[in-house]
Amino acid sequence: MHLATAILLLAFTMPVFAQPSLSITGTLLDPSGSVVAFTAVRLLTPSGAELQADTLLSGGFAFQNLSPGDYELRVSLFGFESLSRKVRLGRRSIAVTLRLSMAARKDEISIQASDRQVTVDTSQNADTISVERSMLDNLPVLD
Numbered sequence: 001m002h003l004a005t006a007i008l009l010l011a012f013t014m015p016v017f018a019q020p021s022l023s024i025t026g027t028l029l030d031p032s033g034s035v036v037a038f039t040a041v042r043l044l045t046p047s048g049a050e051l052q053a054d055t056l057l058s059g060g061f062a063f064q065n066l067s068p069g070d071y072e073l074r075v076s077l078f079g080f081e082s083l084s085r086k087v088r089l090g091r092r093s094i095a096v097t098l099r100l101s102m103a104a105r106k107d108e109i110s111i112q113a114s115d116r117q118v119t120v121d122t123s124q125n126a127d128t129i130s131v132e133r134s135m136l137d138n139l140p141v142l143d
Contacts, residue, residue, distance in 0.1 A: 024094055027097050027098070036077070037058070039077055040053075
């Protein structure tokens with residue numbers, strides 16, 4: 001009888017001491033909704049450690065054996081804005097969808113003006129060549 005009571009007591013108190021094993025799963029998408037495969041997704045844990053999971057061909061990723069707490073998912077990929085999403089794990093595992101945004105294009109064009117005036121005097125223009133009519137007549141013609 002004492003053995004049965006001890007087993008029953010142990011069965012009810014075991015879940016109190018067991019550490020929950022939670023997960024964060026998700027899918028990484030581009031702006032068009034297509035999956036993004038073979039990309040690193042980083043997870044910053046409450047302790048400050050950083051874990052990494054690579055997306056599969058399906059765009060899916062998973063972080064397993066996590067404890068409740070506040071986490072941050074991060075993705076950096078060339079051509080896209082860096083993504084950061086905070087998530088909170090409570091009593092249940094969660095699934096997230098991460099959607100990347102296109103990076104803003106940053107082009108710079110520099111134009112400088114010259115003080116020189118344009119001249120029509122061919123003796124002063126080193127970039128001119130003289131073309132005779134016979135040279136133009138001998139050019140191939142494409143039909």
